[in-house]
Amino acid sequence: MRVLSVFMTVLALALPATADEAALATISVTGEGRVEAAPDMATLTLGVNNEAATAAEAMAANSEAVAAVIAKLRESGIEERDLQTTGLSLGPRYDHGNSGGAPKLAGYFASNMVTVRVRALDSLGSTLDAVVSEGANTLNGLSFGLQDDQAARDEARRLAVTDAARKAALYAEAAGVKLGRVMRIGEGGGQMPPMPMAMGAEAFAKSADVPVAPGELNLTSSVVVVYEIDD
Incomplete structure (x- = not known):
């Protein structure tokens, strides 16, 4: 006691x-x-990075490429509610050289990132390949989830x-x-x-249909x- x-x-x-x-x-x-x-959806963040001599040229080229990527996503069956711009940037690019002097302006870079929800997992691999073919050169993340948990x-x-x-x-x-x-x-x-899945743009740019293994969620x-x- x-x-x-x-x-x-x-x-x-x-x-x-x-x-x-x-x-x-x-x-x-x-x-x-x-x-x-088992997951039934995927969320990925992809985009386009461009460099050009002037800010206007960098932004124009970037906008054209991103428009093509978004059009391809829509064509692949992605709904408007599942597309969201999550990063847009424009800035100078400097060449610091090897002499130790002041950096020199070497041009401008533009970046536009889009977050996409893919609700049909069986189309994820082909969707990734399609957007790369249209100019997407950055993939910042891919994760799996449930539409209704x-x-x-x-x-x-x-x-x-x-x-x-x-x-x-x-x-x-x-x-x-x-x-x-x-x-x-x-x-x-x-x-x-x-469930994260790390992959660089170069890793799936060479594939006709990216292999994706969703696994299970806890x-x-x-x-x-x-x-x-x-x-």
């Missing part, structure tokens, strides 16, 4: 208690749930509560006490980290459950 009393005191100090919990002996546990799901997240939450109940029963048995009612449930962190949920200990 002395060991149990010390154990319960530590629990009380470790977790902020409500007024009801402060007057009761409780057990607090954290449950974890994980669900694996609600059902998978809810299942992870159920598994987390089940895991918490299992742990609480184990602790109660080890301590020689009985579990009572649930006093409190609090949701912890849960996430579905995107969705996790965490829950904190406080149980009353019956006398």
Whole structure:
């Protein structure tokens, strides 16, 4: 009983208690749930970088190339809601040379990046190849996800509560006490980290249809459950 009393005191100090919990002996546990799901969409950021002697020439060439890339994306079945410009820049390019003197203006560069959601994964490889053929020369990222992850997240939450109940029963048995009612449930962190895929433009420019392996996603949920200990 002395060991149990010390154990319960530590629990009380470790977790902020409500007024009801402060007057009761409780057990607090954290449950974890994980669900694996096959992705059904991909998000990629691609674009065009250009250099020219003047700022106007750099921007004009860049705009023409990006317009062709976006047109090809639309032709590939990408909807307007899945196209978004996420980076546009124009600036001077300097030649620092090897003499250690002042850098000299060598021209201008223009860059335009577009984030694209591809909802038909079976067309992802051909879409990548098509935009490179139209002038896209930069790929900053490719990740996989779910268009609707609600059902998978809810299942992870159920598994987390089940895991918490299992742990609480184990602790109660080890301590020689009985579990009572649930006093409190609090949701912890849960996430579905995107599955990244690194690839340079040169890596898929030579392929007629880029091979892509989407794999599976892990969705996790965490829950904190406080149980009353019956006398």
